[in-house]
Amino acid sequence: MEWEWFAAPDYWLSRLVLQRGLAAVYLVAFVSAALQFRALIGERGLTPVPDFLRRVSFRASPSLFHLRYSDRLFASAAWLGAALSAAVLLGAADRVPLAVSMAMWALLWVLYLSIVNVGQTWYAFGWESLLLETGFLAVFLGNADVAPPLLVLVLLRWLLFRVEFGAGLIKWRGDLCWRRLTCLDYHHETQPMPGPLSWFFHRLPRPLHRLEVAANHVTQLAVPFLLFLPQPVASFAGLAVVATQLWLVASGNFAWLNWLTVLLAFSAVAGSPVAGAPAHGPTPLWFGAAVIAVTVLVAVLSYRPARNLLSRRQLMNASFDRLHLVNTYGAFGSVTRVRHEVVIEGTDEERITDATRWREYGFKGKPGDVRRLPRQYAPYHLRLDWLMWFAALSPSYAAPWFTRLLRRLLENDPDTLRLLRTNPFPDAPPAHVRALLYRYRFTTWRELRSTGAWWDRELIGPYGPPVPRRPAEPDTGTDTDTDAS
Template identity: 85%
Template structure:
């Protein structure tokens, strides 16, 4: 079985599996803490409405059998508990078959959430976590040596992720080819981090080097992942170094962290950790690994065809199980940053002197003096979708008006997604949204004002919404939900 076993990767497998479990934990906790406002029975895009429109075969999920907010919470917290157990090593203390069932259950639980998550889960890293999680089911535990076939499948996933992202950039915005995209990207990316201001102000020649290094890492290095050692290890380490640079420069949920984890499948850990002896490999396990290898090869037809076409799509799943997907990001880079700012007032009738108070969000820019925070790998879904909403109102059409109505109600689930509520004692009478252009301040402006951002009003973002007048008893009306 020398062709099947790769004991020299035992430490890489150990770290890879524990890291995937940690990212599952983050994903399940994120779902548990945010779903009521976004997807719950009174959410912005309720799951029950989605389930009435979409059949099981198009979006397999446990919630097709039953949905309630309590059941969703049970699924999310059960996934978090199981993820934590695996992170602490539970899957290495049970028989191989039980360990595989544990990993498979994590995959089923998270697939059930993603497949009813609608626009809030329409991110490439959701499919990436599901595809990686599915492959980890077959990576074994402490009872068997790491199977080389699964390590190669993980490298193939990393190849598609990196090469697809490189191609979408090279074929897309001309600024990637003339090496100028990072003159804008650090400032206009969806959710800047605490170092993004400093990255933006790096000298322009450094930005050119950044883009060139990105092209090298995404268009050349992925091929080296399949070379003999130590070339494959060097390629994996190059991917890791590049991804850690991206972690430092912004917030992309668990995309960069999971890419780092996948790169471990190419790193031979034997020079620092040696190898281990394992017992005989069960025939049924060999058959399962061969079976999943054949499945991935067959399903690879669609993403490979997508990579080779000039009309390449990014972040698409070709099947409802999110297996063997195509990836890519930032084929185009925005030059200007726009932000939707939501304000409220407790005045029934507004005038030019009306005092509007601004709602604060956790991750997206708002307060000019507030340094962007580091949230990744945690995923602030509403903040991300508001970045898309600023690009075009059509992104937010299904849920934005409902969000404003929830703020008019001081809905506690919605307010928990925000950083500050300017109306803690009573709901506002009116809520409105404005569109601003944001830019990073210069070094001189930062020293003189203490502000990281400067902004300029573009105009209103839709129509204000107001609470219906009080009834005869003096009880405020409840806004209708669109």
């Protein structure tokens, strides 16, 4: 098929960057799932998949695991996805026929969809839907056999538009501090998981914080419209998105959200013919028909997300179909002014007194030890650490799983302990564990120099009563004492 309007050969390098980068994100996502699922959603996890599958039908949450679930099958699916992602990252999808390449991308999408749709609260993040939506469109981007299809590039820009414009609108409509340009007086300190530079971003002069917010509004509310203009304007708009997303990468840990947004921005960046550019063959009729069909499907499914953008009751990070094909996005419609953290401690003393010595569990990413500089983990996603931030905001949010987490620590459960940085009871499990609520704030320059501490914390009080170790008993998959407040 030779339709001059259909092919966009000048975007071959952009497609290469987007596809290889997407394969890298898939690889991180599948490895994250493989290494963390047993403690979170495994058969003895905090919210077990088998319990979820008994309550939810395939139609409500499509997943291959409705056919059969076991931890071994989940691990096999996750590691298969990781291996296939690595192969695509190394160029395997460009060395096979077009139909096989599409099948490889489709299998990645099906495997990850199956994980997300049984992942429950641990997978209820906007970047899961973003990965699935991008991964679905990547099936139809083609490989080295054909020129990039213009329609799919436009669909990717439409996705990028919803990511950026949706985030801009939710901020403008939400917290007043975004309109007053003051939100970054708090955000770098109170974001879910600060990174190693977050302390320094927080300590920037306030006029620079105002400039950051103003630049964010321009990038998210004005620049997205430029993505659909002729070149080179669209390329400049895409590169502007790349620059702002890299700023966000440096200032915090948001899993693969920012990296995926960077990759999507390349759908708007056109190159120019250069030596070594691949010579694409003609576009097969069946491939052109598939691309057109998908374009029509996305256009139809875009009605509700587009209406959501225009609504005063705009939803944030919502899916309007069970396959996560066309979603709505957004982040930080409200900004927390004060940072609270749940700190978990244990003791090996059988009787608790005022003199009882408690020892603290250390998490990998979330703040704990005040002298420990926050680490960079993104694009890897520490799911338990992220949900501990939500637990500090709302005990009721954590109620379905928090008490079970404490029970697992009382057992020295190896899968659970692998999610933590330190276990103060390596030889024998503790007799009691408890959770305390602290207020955390970044130290000042003077405090940092005098104490070496990046954080200062103040005890607010108990997050719940101490939980004692109980005699071993069969795990029924449910806990009756799930009130974490």
